[in-house]
Amino acid sequence: MAHMIKPQIILLKDGTDASQGKGQIISNINACQAVVSIVKSTLGPRGMDKLIEEGNGTTITNDGATVMKKLNIVHPAARILVDISKAQDNEVGDGTTSVVVITGELLKEAKHFLEDGLVAPQIIKGYRTACNLAIQKLMDMAVDLKEKSAEEKRAMLIRCAETTLNSKLVADYKTFFAQMSVDAITMLGDDLSVSSVGIKKVTGGSVTDTLLVEGVCFKKCFSYAGFEQQPKRFENAKILLLNLELELKAEKDNAEVRITDPDQYQSIVDAEWNIIYEKLDLIAKSGANVVLSRLAIGDLATQYFADRNIFCAGRLEVEDLERTRRATGAEVQTTAQGITPSVLGSCGLFEEKQVGAERFNFFTKCEKTKTATILIRGGAQQFIDEAERSLNDSLMIVRRAMKNTKVVGGGGAIEMELSRYLREYARTISGKQQLVINYFARALEVIPMTLAQNSGADGTKVLNQLRQKHAAAGPEGRWFGVDCMNCTVCDAFQNYIWEPVLVKESALNAATEAACLILSIDETVKNPQSEKPQAGPKGKGKGKGMGMPMGKGRGRGARVLKG
Incomplete structure (x- = not known):
């Protein structure tokens, strides 16, 4: 049988x-x-x-x-x-x-x-x-190469960076970029975080116009009328970093006001102006002459700061704000109340300069410098993008080689x-x-x-x-x-x-x-895209095989292979 x-x-x-x-x-x-x-x-x-x-x-x-x-x-x-x-x-x-x-x-x-x-x-x-x-x-x-002198270690790092750059699009300038990578990582001191090295790209000029900034630089932020009246250079600048919006609209966004008499409307407008002027007065009295904020600094505040010879910039990128904090020693404030001299940062020189078609803000000669910025120049945008990727590899290699001095x-x-x-x-x-x-x-x-x-x-x-x-x-x-x-x-x-x-x-x-x-993978199971069941009580959905107890529903939940 x-x-x-x-x-x-x-x-x-x-x-x-x-x-x-x-x-x-x-x-x-x-x-x-x-x-x-x-x-x-x-x-x-x-x-x-x-x-x-x-x-x-x-x-x-x-x-x-x-x-x-x-x-x-x-x-x-x-x-x-x-x-x-x-x-x-x-x-x-x-x-x-x-x-x-x-x-x-x-x-x-x-x-x-x-x-x-x-x-x-x-x-x-x-x-x-x-x-x-x-x-x-x-x-x-x-x-x-641990026992080598400082000069020999630097030469070793440059050679490791050159080997990396050999296969890149910027191989013709490998010594130039290798030295720049070593200098940038050296500026970071003991904190070898690659995020402390900012890379900015400006189209135009030769690739050899690429700059290494000992400190922070970033493109001029969005600015309102009155910005051009502000001073663009400070020596021994005092820097205040904010995560605060300095615009009139900010107050009405955060509150609901109901009035019974139209005459009360003016008092509400006056209150809004008083609130923002109070913030601006507190900032001006703090002694800061460079004010940077992650949020917007409106036209009223821009003109206010211009009248008092204070430079301001709003809508900063989070990375730029963080690197400025590391470089200058400032602490980011979320309120204008209680600003003390201890939360202000400092740098030897602040200036705004033209780079190619863009204007950049430079913070240099910082005593607490733990950051560096590389400003890449070049012709086509694709070339600059690839130069950035090449430099990133080079920086990572130098950072690793600095920690681990063994080479092959x-x-x-x-x-x-x-x-x-x-x-x-x-x-x-x-x-x-x-x-x-x-x-x-x-x-x-x-x-x-x-x-x-x-x-x-x-x-x-x-x-x-x-x-x-x-x-x-x-x-x-x-x-x-x-x-x-x-x-x-x-x-x-x-x-x-x-x-x-x-x-x-x-x-x-x-x-x-x-x-x-x-x-080690000997089986691959691909599930079809689940369809959402139509609304209905649990167990009565109309989706394919969904919402039904196993074993019911005309065999949709299982396949039977007969021997």
């Missing part, structure tokens, strides 16, 4: 798509490969740029995190690559393309294993082991050395793990290979030269990497192609975690 197969019931909503098994993992890997192929060509000094067109304009960039973000990827597994590039950008600032490329190569190698019948958990175990070994070797190889050779040198080390380790163990670790080592070679290919060199030839150098030369040859300019190999450390060890550590960890995460 034939064995009866029981019907299998899946409690999923009608229209739900469920894919599973090895085919699902390979499908996810293929989706990730498609994304990697887009950003791969942006890697290195000779990498190409991407032009991404959106509804609000076009973006030209070769920054991995920006490309990934602008692509608007919808595939759930491929979105993991977007997340790791964003995490790398937030944590370190550089290596955003590398982390995506390494993840893609690890998945490519894993795909061959899966097709040959190796289960995903075995691959994940091998990858994690290889990553731990690689990080340990990375730390052992890193060169610590760039240009694919460290990846080749880690690859060699892992291959040697793989020979000392047996079983399937030997194969997985060996292929992890091979995946790391994608960085020098891609650098060579993007430079127009013969990737296979350059890779073979690097393997030979790293295998034969011992400790002296471990820093050989790709010379992208001359399409050959060179000693990256001797040629000052340096990268902070933190960049490589973060990239390896993130890439391995992402690859393991994608390999």
